[in-house]
Amino acid sequence: xxxxxxxxxxxxxxxxxxxxxxxxxxxxxxxxxxxxxxxxxxxxxxxxxxxxxxxxxxxxxxxxxxxxxxxxxxxxxxxxxxxxxxxxxxxxxxxxxxxxxxxxxxxxxxxxxxxxxxxxxxxxxxxxxxxxxxxxxxxxxxxxxxxxxxxxxxxxxxxxxxxxxxxxxxxxxxxxxxxxxxxxxxxxxxxxxxxxxxxxxxxxxxxxxxxxxxxxxxxxxxxxxxxxxxxxxxxxxxxxxxxxxxxxxxxxxxxxxxxxxxxxxxxxxxxxxxxxxxxxxxxxxxxxxxxxxxxxxxxxxxxxxxxxxxxxxxxxxxxxxxxxxxxxxxxxxxxxxxxxxxxxxxxxxxxxxxxxxxxxxxxxxxxxxxxxxxxxxxxxxxxxxxxxxx
Ligand code: FES
Numbered sequence: 001x002x003x004x005x006x007x008x009x010x011x012x013x014x015x016x017x018x019x020x021x022x023x024x025x026x027x028x029x030x031x032x033x034x035x036x037x038x039x040x041x042x043x044x045x046x047x048x049x050x051x052x053x054x055x056x057x058x059x060x061x062x063x064x065x066x067x068x069x070x071x072x073x074x075x076x077x078x079x080x081x082x083x084x085x086x087x088x089x090x091x092x093x094x095x096x097x098x099x100x101x102x103x104x105x106x107x108x109x110x111x112x113x114x115x116x117x118x119x120x121x122x123x124x125x126x127x128x129x130x131x132x133x134x135x136x137x138x139x140x141x142x143x144x145x146x147x148x149x150x151x152x153x154x155x156x157x158x159x160x161x162x163x164x165x166x167x168x169x170x171x172x173x174x175x176x177x178x179x180x181x182x183x184x185x186x187x188x189x190x191x192x193x194x195x196x197x198x199x200x201x202x203x204x205x206x207x208x209x210x211x212x213x214x215x216x217x218x219x220x221x222x223x224x225x226x227x228x229x230x231x232x233x234x235x236x237x238x239x240x241x242x243x244x245x246x247x248x249x250x251x252x253x254x255x256x257x258x259x260x261x262x263x264x265x266x267x268x269x270x271x272x273x274x275x276x277x278x279x280x281x282x283x284x285x286x287x288x289x290x291x292x293x294x295x296x297x298x299x300x301x302x303x304x305x306x307x308x309x310x311x312x313x314x315x316x317x318x319x320x321x322x323x324x325x326x327x328x329x330x331x332x333x334x335x336x337x338x339x340x341x342x343x344x345x346x347x348x349x350x351x352x353x354x355x356x357x358x359x360x361x362x363x364x365x366x367x368x369x370x371x372x373x374x375x376x377x378x379x380x381x382x383x384x385x386x387x388x389x390x
Pocket of ligand 1: 093094095096097098099133134135136137138139141142143
């Protein structure tokens, strides 16, 4: 690899991360190294716990791309953090099934206990809390992960609080399933594509009963896909045509197939298809004539008719106003009453569609505003860097 000239912003990280970064780049074909950006961003987080401005500069310099390109990727994915994180990232699923099963209560309980909201870190720098979208473990809803490992299944507010207290006090916490808990920075190293160095750390974590419930029921009731042999080996590569039961591709096979005498049914089908095609052509011509009726010359208007119709409905192209006044009233009386009593909020969302956890924090902060300076500068409420700063 050629020598990279690092900018002053990237130098501190380059001094620490150049060797593993080169190892990551070597996994990609020559000329395609910029595909290494995702693991490189994780690598950056192993040092600083987030994608710092220096981390953005480091990725940009080593890949020969600009900082805006790095920023565009780093801000797209939620696993790249834009402000410093704690030792443990506690994620509570508040998506549909977990929410129905009490996920929001679990999240609210942690918000109240830790005094932080989404993406914020506790004053001791130990716990960063976030609510997450579906964590792909709906069968154990509601679920809580620590550094992306399933740690509490079927969580309750109490079990979640117990979890964070154990983590804060350094007590060993056995995950419900999955690998042994490590720090978030150590997890970032694994996400960058390096093995967990701890002995047997990933040996646990078999599928649990709720996950296997469907399979067990199918076995119990003798349900199976017709003709499927459960012992069929999984092929690692696409099978050759012959292995896949397909005839070999030969010059012979590529030759045009000799015409065979048509049966009565085949020739009737062919005739019907030809007739349908010519009828469709005639209809298309009529539609064209109709569309162009009244036009004496070609106006050069090549707009899609739907765009033209939308423009005539809303010639100024401005944002529609209050939906309560611009939308037709629902015909159903119950629905009408619901709309009337549910005033839209300023952002267009129905009133009441707020983050319950955040409102708890806001309220709590208002009540308990500390009189002194932030005791933990650098850990909490760091303003995300702007693209210019990066
Ligand atoms: S909805 Fe929570 S894991 Fe799927």
